[in-house]
Amino acid sequence: MDKEIEIKAKAFDRLINHLDNRKDVQNIDLMILANFCRNCLANWMTEEAKNLGVELPKDKARQYIYKMPYTQWKDKYQKEVSDKKLTAFKQAFKNKG
Numbered sequence: 001m002d003k004e005i006e007i008k009a010k011a012f013d014r015l016i017n018h019l020d021n022r023k024d025v026q027n028i029d030l031m032i033l034a035n036f037c038r039n040c041l042a043n044w045m046t047e048e049a050k051n052l053g054v055e056l057p058k059d060k061a062r063q064y065i066y067k068m069p070y071t072q073w074k075d076k077y078q079k080e081v082s083d084k085k086l087t088a089f090k091q092a093f094k095n096k097g
Helices: 002-021 027-034 038-052 059-066 070-077 085-091
Strands: none
Touching: 002 038, 002 059, 027 038, 027 085, 038 059, 059 070
């Protein structure tokens, strides 16, 4: 079981590094295509920490995912959402409560 946890942790780290290397891929793009984004990952980390009885503040989880404070990432890399992407986002989630 320890190896399984280690494998999952290493795969998760690779995902974080992959996303870090693809700052051009915006969160809205991820949400449209995959129904999750970097913020979702941070939220999942916070939720799982809570399930294990560990406090992990949202801003600390986001800093792990973004490899910098979230506000800094937004200022440096987040682009304004185009009408086309906003429409695609709304369409992707039209039937999801």
